[in-house]
Amino acid sequence: MKNLSKEIIKRIEDISRPVKIMHVCGSHEHTIMQNGIRSLLPEEVQIVAGPGCPVCCVPSKEVDECLYLAKKGVTIATFGDMLRVPGANGSLQDAKAEGADVRIVYGVSNAVEIAKKIDNEVVFMAAGFETTAPTTASEIITGPPENLSFISSHRLIPPALKFLIKSGEVNLDALIEPGHVATIIGTKPFNVFSEKYNIPQVVAGFNPLDVLISVYMILKQFKDGKAEVQNEYKRAVRTEGNVKAQELMNEVFYIKSKEWRGFPEIPDSVYEIKDEFSQFNARVKFDIPPQKSPNAVKGCICGPILRGIARPEECKLFRTECNPMNPVGACMVSKEGTCNIAHRYGSM
Template sequence: MKNMSKELLDRINKLATPVKIMHVCGSHEHTIMENGIRSLLPDEVEIVAGPGCPVCVVPSREIDECLELVEKGVTITTFGDMLRVPGSNGSLADAKAEGGDVRIVYGINKAIEIAEKEDNDVVFMAAGFETTAPTTAAEILATPPENFSVLSCHRLIPPAIDFLINSGQTSLNALIQPGHVCTIIGTKPFEYFSNDFGIPQAVAGFNPLDILMSVYMILRQIHNETPKIENEYARAVKEEGNEIATKMIDEVFDVASREWRGFPKIP
């Protein structure tokens, strides 16, 4: 792995040119930070983090909706990361400390198990991008108990990127796309950014070599003046994505404009 990293860094240095590459994935940022990848790259090659944390983008309004349900005696189930996300007047952690029935689960299936054992209304606060939406959809299609409901806080990645590009407030030159999202929706929804805006892109996996290879792919596109979306994460991502998963998403969810924390409504 050390030799491969050195070879990739040599290639990156040979093609280095001023570029700002944005990723939209918390896992990518973790890999970049943990392995000091920014410090290994030439100064003119910059990687910046976009809105890629599914917890961080949930707006206070949706936290407020959950808090209102807690006050009405509803059991709220959600991921542990959601507990401290602030609403307008407190968080789910605050509500739990005050005696509200707020429970941490590791997935929607565990929330359904709670609903099956109790008479109380149980709501699962479903957060996440295209990666977690199929699981939510599958459980809804499986006909859960009548006392079970979902508050959907799911978001879509391509519209957010489109908003950032068209806002004119982000001077990005290239994109590293999230491998787990592309595992579900494939690479086609991202072709638009290369075709219409001339933005080089690479779908990346989650180890350091994946990130370095995606940077090299982007620099190679810039050098050759061939902006497109390249699939570095071919071991998991197909061009068409997971058609079974996307079919479930389409069957269960309607796409609507939604507010993101720190952003206005994104179409």
């Protein structure tokens, strides 16, 4: 593997050119930082991290929806990473410390088990990209317990990429697409970025060789004058994706425009539960009032980091007030967050 890595790096150096490549996956950022991949590449080849952490992208308003319910005595089931994501009125961890019934689960099936065992309303905060949305859809179609409902915080990657490309804020030249998301949606939804905006793309796996090969494939596209979607992760990703999973999502969800943390409203970028399943939509079931957007935390640059225009090391709070034990911004909470990863692996 070491010799193969050296060979790929040499090939990258042979066709290197100034290029800014964005990835949108916490697992990719973890691989890049843990293995010092940025330091192995020519200086002119930049890899920047975009909004690749689903927990980090959940805006304060949606955390506050759960806090609103928790304070009314509803049992909240959520992933461990969501517990400390800040809302305008604190976090779910704060609510738990004050006596609210907030429970950590590893998946939606655990929330179903909780709802079957207790005599109380249970709400599962369904955060995640297209990767986890099918599991939520499957449980809703199956017919969960009557006392279980969902806050859908599922977000779609292609609309966020379109927003970033059109904004011109990042000035990105190429994209490494997330393999996990592509196992569900396939490669076709990314075609428009190559066809309309002339952006080379590679769907990549998650080990160091996957990332290095993807960088080489992108540079090769530039050398050959091409802009297309190539699939480096063929061992897991098919062109059409997981059709069954797509059918489940289309049956349960509709797509709407909504804000992401660090972004304004992104058109057609989130999944919401369709009216025919409204009995499982906590927003409808409990008539949750609109939540206000909070003022930005002074000094925190989580928004620019999520948009790929800043690095954690540029934040004045990084490694001081903001650290994994005391996360000020959402990017420090999850192990997929860019700040959390940078804190663990230094400036590699």
